[in-house]
Amino acid sequence: MRQFQWAAGSIIGSEHQRVNKNNQDALTVRFGDDYLLGVVADGCGSCAHSEVGAWLAVELIIEAIAANPNLITDEDTCRELGEEILQKLPPQLPAEKYYLFTLLGFVITPKEAVIFGCGDGTLAINGEVTRWEFANNAPPYLIYPTENLRIITRLPTENLESLLIGTDGLDDWQKYQDLSDFWQQQKYFKNPDQVRRSLAIANKKQGVLRDDTSLISVRRNLEE
Template sequence: MSAFPFDIAAASVLGREHARAGRNNQDALCVRASEHGLVAVVADGCGSQPCSELGAQLGVRRLVQAALQRLAEGERVEESTFLPGLREDVLCLLGELRADLGRDALGDFLFTVVGAVVTPEKTLVFSAGDGVWALNGEVHPLGPFPGNAPPYLAYALIRGDEVPLAARALVPTEDVHALMLGTDGAVDLSRLATTRIPDKDEPVGPLSRLWTEDRYFANPDALRRHLTLLNRESVRADFEARRMVRTPGLLPDDTTVVVLRRRMGRA
């Protein structure tokens, strides 16, 4: 990824409520690069499905692979056919899996998407469903949707809905200084600025810390450790009341974040 002037931090943590229910992390992320571009995608599997992490993992990998392949074949992100082509690439994979595994498997292929394709000339941000993205410090939540039911790409195969991959931003790459992609759990994170970190006498701080603080890019595990710390249950003794006080983790939902930050001194 050194061909592009961005440092990358990425992490995913299990949400508090999923941990209590004994469920897996249903989020996924994938970041890859070639000489043609850098692609990053996060996804959130439908919480009501037992194995939606499967669809989320397959979805992010297929989107990233397909985007890089299209760039290698000379397609440009600003072309009107780029995102519809990516959508069809994913639906073709899911359609093949339905044929092999049966229609019942389609429920596990329900996932939201927030992604970006970065080329030397242009940067495209896109989504389907809820989540959050931020460009140069300006944060853009996606959703919520009525009934907490975001549109999923796989609805095209289940009930014929034409859910698109929607373009959220198309800007010159030279104007991109910081870009964040997050699942809807990161929306909860954005609301915690003044909340105290469990077992620490300091606030979580604003979401902008994720792209302004060097530590998240200096250590590849720093972002994961930070999110894990926020979601750790705190237990302390209240001696005056003679009881134990439990403070739950701060992130109720699975939380996944990818952050790109321009390297200092690089154009």
């Protein structure tokens, strides 16, 4: 989809560095002539290997939607996609160690943009920011029997100017700097490593990003 540009990046949080943990976030972007897809996932920080499930989930979702960009047509098809992802996770791995993760994603086609997810995170559409927070930093995870992958919002693609999805590590960034830089500044769309670099520099200088922080930013291509 040449009418949109995208940028993405992820860094490990300072608290995870301090205790020698991996980055437990995951993100993936995929694009074609008639679609742009992005998903971020945040593995539970208290689980030993939750980044494994996070990475498996984002890749499985991207593969499913890339095969059919119009897959998510309503709440039922969104829920079914979540169920399909869970069924494809290796059953040999204990869920409480590997499969506690949040999800936030989007699919943009020529006609429509659909945002979907389960759990916490940050979403910005055309500059309007929404955050989901849960008591004791305990969001609902897709693996829970009561949870489903849900459509958060949808809008005609012609009405979409900018979009950002991110894990809850962005909560700390918003205390340090405005999120709008990520879709307003050209440097993020020129250099594929610029998002990661900016997050890393902020953490090195200020130590502001305690949690793993990942984001995908999209804006309408100014050259089209």
